[in-house]
Amino acid sequence: MNIKIIPIAREQIDPVVRVHMAAFPNFFLTFLGPRFLKEFYASFTTDPEGIGFVALDDQTGRVYGAVVGPFNPAGYFKRLLKRKWFTFCMASLTAVLKKPSVISRLFRAVCYRGDAPKAQGLSLLSSIAVSPDIQSKGLGRQLVHAFIEEVKRRNGKGVFLTTDADNNDKVNRFYQNLGFVLETSYTTPESRKMNRYVLQFYTDPG
Numbered sequence: 549m550n551i552k553i554i555p556i557a558r559e560q561i562d563p564v565v566r567v568h569m570a571a572f573p574n575f576f577l578t579f580l581g582p583r584f585l586k587e588f589y590a591s592f593t594t595d596p597e598g599i600g601f602v603a604l605d606d607q608t609g610r611v612y613g614a615v616v617g618p619f620n621p622a623g624y625f626k627r628l629l630k631r632k633w634f635t636f637c638m639a640s641l642t643a644v645l646k647k648p649s650v651i652s653r654l655f656r657a658v659c660y661r662g663d664a665p666k667a668q669g670l671s672l673l674s675s676i677a678v679s680p681d682i683q684s685k686g687l688g689r690q691l692v693h694a695f696i697e698e699v700k701r702r703n704g705k706g707v708f709l710t711t712d713a714d715n716n717d718k719v720n721r722f723y724q725n726l727g728f729v730l731e732t733s734y735t736t737p738e739s740r741k742m743n744r745y746v747l748q749f750y751t752d753p754g
Contacts, residue, residue, distance in 0.1 A: 549605050549607075549612075549682075550605065550606040550607060551603050551604065551605060551606070551612060551687065551690075552603070552604060552606045553601050553602070553603050553690055553691060553694045554601065554602060554604065555600065555601055555602075556589070556592060556593055556600030556601055556602050556614060556616065557593060557602075558590065558593050560602050560604070560611055560614075561586055561589050561590050561593070562586065563610070563611035564589050564602060564611055564614040564677070565582050565585045565586050565589060566582075566611075567611060567612065567613060567614060567677050567678070567679050568585055568589075568614070568675070568677040569582065569585070570679060570680055571677040571678060571679065571680060571683075572677065577675075588675075589614070589616060589675075592616040592617075592618075595618070595624065595627070597618045597619045597620050597624055598616070598617075598618060598619070598624075599616065599617055599618065599619055599671065599695060599698050599699065600614065600615065600616040600617075601614065601615050601616075601691055601694040601695060601698070602614045603678070603687050603690065603691055611679075612678065612679045612682050612687060613676070613677060613678035613679060613682070613687050613688065613691055614675075614676070614677055614691070615673065615675070615676040615677075615691040615692060615694065615695045616674055616675050616676075617671060617672045617673040617674040617675070617695065617707075617709075618671065618672055618674065619671045619699065619702055619704060620669075620671070621671070621672040624672075665708050665731050665732075665744060665746050666731070667705070667706065667708075667746060667748055668705070669704070669705040669706075670704070670705055670706045670707060670708045670746065670748070671699045671704050671706070671707050671708075672707075672708060672709065673692070673695055673707050673708070673709040674709075676688060676691055676692065676695075678691070688722065689722075689726065692726055693726075695707065696747070700749060704749070705748060705749060705750070706746060706747050706748035706749050707728075707746075707747045708731070708744060708745060708746045708747070709723065709728070709744070709745055710742045710743065710744045710745075711723065711742065711743055711745070712740065712741070712742060712743070713733050713741040713742055713743045714741050720743060723745050724745075726747070727747055728745035728746065728747045729745060729746055729747070730743055730744070730745055731744050731745065731746045732744050
């Protein structure tokens with residue numbers, strides 16, 4: 549395969565959603581369904597604050613991975629909800645009917661801004677997904693690198709992200725090896741322990 553990393557485009561949203569669902573079969577966003585995920589990923593192709601890249605086979609065009617996030621997370625998801633609230637409601641209807649108790653968590657997921665770190669002006673890496681049949685081959689590293697370089701190109705100050713703290717050693721090591729520093733750990737209302745990592749491009753004096 550000849551994999552290339554390119555900016556995400558609208559026509560790649562469906563295969564990106566399939567990759568996400570295969571990579572995260574038991575996660576909350578997957579439970580909300582492909583329609584919800586499609587709207588989530590599509591937002592990064594239309595909002596000027598959106599950053600997104602896909603990894604695809606240059607010969608077949610098959611998508612093997614994606615990374616997305618807002619350059620400026622403050623207000624990003626609130627704007628998205630305001631603009632697409634009805635679409636998100638309809639997209640998540642099946643999940644809500646299956647489990648009405650997810651409504652409060654759904655609202656937090658749509659409004660999520662990454663529990664911003666102390667450092668100001670950092671961009672949020674919201675999601676990275678790599679097809680299970682090509683994981684551990686360096687593709688995730690290439691996608692994160694593309695995201696970081698785009699933030700730098702836009703004169704950003706750094707990147708932050710969150711990931712599970714428990715039973716997630718491989719992923720935590722992955723980000724640590726890329727230079728991300730563990731800033732803090734916290735527990736969600738669902739009793740899920742999370743780690744927040746930060747990668748600053750420079751430190752403000754004083």
